[in-house]
Amino acid sequence: MATKWSVLGEGGRYAARQAAALFALAGVLAVLGIAATPTGRRDLLAVIAGADLLLAAAAWWFPWDRLDPRAPLALSLPALAVLSVSTWAFGGTAAGTAPFYMMLFAWVGLHFPTAAVLALTPPATLAYLVPLVVSGRDPVAVSSVVVFVPTLVGVGVLIARQVDHQRRDRETIRRMERWRAALTAALAHDVRSPLTSVQFAVETLNEDGPDLPEERREAIARVAIRQVDRIRRLAADLLDADRLDSHGTLRLDLHPLDLRAAAEKAVGYLSAPVRVEVPAGLTVRADPQRLEQMLVNLATNAVRYGAPPIVVSAAPAGRGDGELLAVHVRDHGPGIPEDRRSLLFSRFSGAGATPGSVGLGLWITRELARAHGGDAFYAPADPGSRFTVTLPAAGRATAGPATGRVA
Template sequence: MTAYSLRWRIVWPLLAVLALVLIAVTAGVFFHLMTIITNSRSVDESVLPFVAESIERDDTGALRISPTPELARIQRESPDLWFVVLAADGSEIRYGTVPGDLQAIATRLDSVLDSDIRATGDSPLTSMISRVTSPVGEIRIMFGGRLQTESFAVMLLDRMKIIYLPFLSFTLIAAFLAVPILVKRALAGLSRTTTIAASIDIDRRGQRLPLDDVPEELLPLVTAINAALERLDHGYTQQRRFLADAAHELRTPIAILQTNLEAMPDGRQQQKLLNDVGRLANTAEQLLDLHRMDNGMQRMEEVDLVQICKSVAGDLAPNAIAAGYEISFSADCDRVPAHGDAGALERAVANLVRNAIEHGGGAGSIQVIVSPPNIIAVRDEGPGIPADQREEVFEPFYRAAPKRSGAGLGLNLVKQIVQRHGGEVSIVPSDRGAHFRINL
């Protein structure tokens, strides 16, 4: 399945629509101008700079025309060309014949800033007044007699290109930068909901996704997810309660069975049955430990790791010796203080020692070591754990050797206890045996 970005799926259509709207509006403006303005020709504005460059003053300060090659070419091509030049000091110079109907305007040129007169057909009244800069300063030029070769429509398109293309580019760039930010802000509530969803795990049950700031279109999805979480929590609670009740109910018959077996005559069969009952009792106790973990650790206080590990090693020494091991305890100092639940930490270390007894090969030594800062190590000299299974062995109900006894809960219980203390349990690579290390 290929994932896609919701934000960009919104942004690209918006940008496309915006571009189409701009193009449509521009086309509409163009055709509107075509309907309200006659499709006539205007004078050729390219004449203006050539006229301005040809204006200079003689020795007396009067204006005179010194045609540049370009102006001379235009004069030859357009015999009807005429223009009136008015300087800032009021001096004036004329070229060609000004149409009679425009004489009144030409004599009052100082009163007109700009104009664009378009007459019908080839009427000589078509003219223009414009202000330009010349060698003698700013001047006003009124001229006519040379028309544009293009129609008004072509000229309008050419002018719109100069204005429209930069405007379109600027608008699209601004939209490309602004729209993603606006869409991101609009989806900010969904991003916060995603962050909360990512934080939900087995140890934070009961948490639900907030419905605030969620887009209306996604509200049914978030509501459905909350309903699913509710069902999962309910099912998980029922399962845990069943396991705890079953384990609790098994303790009494297991104790009675163990008492009856101990009353049997000594022998290999009795010992085998006692070992099996012991494993059954250990599994029931581990299930109860998981239930206790779900209810939280209520006795978090300062504990001594040296005393805890020494007590575990002493309690399990008979089991280790009976299974064919030598068990030892060592500490780098007399006391290693830590903050935690003494009972939970004791169960974690005990599970590591039982794991060593169960899977250590029935020979060699088991070492329980405490060292600062807050490190507990349990080693054996058995076959060890393959490198590709060192993470999986901490999963519930996983067993490195499926045919061996045990429910596969012990190491998972160790991992949960250590994690709730803010620590980490790991398997240290070793040439011989398994080496578990708890770092609180």
Template sequence: MALKLHTRTTLLASAITIAVLGAFVWLSSRELERLLGEEQRARVKLHAVTLADQIARLPNEQTALNRLLALSKNARPGAIGVRVWERAGKSYGVTAAVVDDDLPPPDPEAIAKSLRTPSVANLPTSRPLKPGGEEAYWVCVPIKRPGRPEGAVEYVERFDAAPDVVARYRTLALWLALGCVATITLSMNWLFRRTVYRPIERLLNAMHRVQSGDLSATVDIRATDELGRLAAGYNQMLGQVQAMTDERERQRQLLEERIAEATAELSERNAQLAQLNRELWELTRRLTDMERLAAAGQTAAQLAHEVGTPLNLISGHVQLLSADLGDNAKAQNRLETIAAQIERIERIVRAMLDRTRADVSEHELLDLSAVLRRTFDVVQPALDARNIHLVTNIGNTALPIRGAMDRLQQVFINLFNNAVDAMPQGGQLMVDVTCWETGGSGEQFVIEVSDTGTGMPEDVRARVFEPFFTTKPRGSGTGLGLVVARQIIREHGGEMTVVSQPGRGTTIRLTLPSAVEQPA
């Protein structure tokens, strides 16, 4: 878990404070011990010197000397013992003493050595009371009394309570360090919250608003310190980002407008190209159909020419034979049969020519409903024979068109025959006529011929207007019926389309333009 900034700063400041205070306390306690020791040594020396002066002025009375030593020992709480030495010959001996039990026994050699060394005399030295035991200050001060033997005062005093003072000083320093750490913690917390966290929080809130899309989220600058300069830099950067965003948005809108214009223009060009492709495909298909029809017509005309001459000769010889035979009834019957078959061949050839050559008949004003009713009368017997029910919706009003009666009947009869072939088990044939508005070009009539037959798959439906394409059994269809029918409808200014699905029957839709004048 990452520590916060003020926590890390507080820990670092506290560690530095504790280290500095520890070093200060250690050095100051060592210096305090030294100063206390020096002061105690000075007091010990002063006390011993004062006592030596007082002893030098006392009369030579043992009782007064003992009282003075007792008063001198009791005047210092740490005093262990006081001895008064006098020289007897070459050695020193104790003449009076007031000592505690733990004071070591007298050492005349140490007294003599001390008195013989001027640099050591009158200087307190620390010595252990016992080996490895408590330390004490020891001092030997000479006693100078005119007219008396040379003497000395030996004064021993325990170390003062310097360790206790130092220990209390260290305890106080510890509490002071804890107080400093607490003060530093509270101060750092208050300082960071006021001068660091609040500006940073305002900056983070502004950044969150910018992340959500609000580029106007600037920071209120309340100070001129580092965080204030940071906020000012952030505001400046945000202003640049806002300007760049506005410029980018403007460029994006301009680019979108240009793309929209280019897309619209491209769509229009694509639509024009698609229309041209459709027109080209339709024109190509029509040219192909016309080529096929022309080839079929040329073939039929050649066939009719080639067959017509022999048929005429045969017909002439048949007539001559009929005149020569006279009353031979049996032969006459055979010649009549031959003549009938020749006429039948002529009708077949003529029908083939009629299918492939354009009709030059003139269009006249007709009533479309009357043409359809006349066609219904013609095909009704065939429908009844195949158990097909005819349903019509053509109305009772006149439907004026301009066209050729025979040609239009040829179209409708062809469509009805195809519907009958598509319903070998019977069904329903529906003929519906409606009038559509076509805008500026006037009205047009829509004739829909629908059956409930087997329908056609898509691949067959796409080829129904190809010359010589048929799905009927061999010998029962030429593949030119719908081709000729559509050609006739187009000659009348209309169009023919086929809608079919397998199992749902077939609907053939014809459109014919309406005539302005009404038929009689």
């Protein structure tokens, strides 16, 4: 029952209900004022009261949920009309209607952006000014519009900006909650599994190590190392996400790197076969650890969601002083549904949608590529998917530390 009759909340329904409450208040006050009004104006005041109450009922019961959330803003126009008629009916005296002008602008500021407050200014100016002029009020009364209307606008804009600020704060809190939930998912899924593998490997080597063939011992050790690297990469992703979120920059140690060697090293961490078809002689100017992180993230994504063969290739992506190299990771799986493509590189795109996925890998890859001066993007293949990162070719700047800023 509380929800059915509540006037507090966000969205078109609650904006309309609050407008209905204001109309009802105006109507009730008009009814109460009939007894104190001269006989010749009682009928007019009754009509105004009836109009207010009718608008209140319409605003409350109309199915606003079916319309755009900004639709209730239209209620401001009949409200201004009633206020204007009320001012005229009482000989151009605005003392009784001024508080309702103020409440109207406060209501608009609470539920609509600053632009709505500014858009309401011209009709509100006319609604206030016309009855004063028609009633023959003296110039001093008419000139009060110069003070009154800017005051209305100031109140509305101030409320709208404050509400917008609070909404951004709430969104920040929601984003932090999503981050905490994603971190919990990471610890539950992406860390527990490799830790179990590491524990099994260590226990096996501790108990049966001397009796195991050397080849078997080396295979178990490789499994443990690979799982430790998996945990390390996840930790790097989480730390980078925190740095990017807090500062928007990453410290890069840039060097000319052989792209083929870097790709072969990166895919060596994976448990599934990945073919490297990077031509010899291609070099990029990149941070070695970040380059490895990008390649591992893309290849892991292809292994997890695609199908073999998975191929890493590269080719020049531009010409001149700003030449870039494009690194492609292609799989032959079912591809990415079109409705998911716009979310691929957004943070937490996989959180909640895919068990065991935090949804940071592609986002981190894109941010790292941008910090290097390149970018990351997706293109459908036939069949499968192709993820690409562009990186600056080596040879046009000296190696050394640099700060990569993310747009």
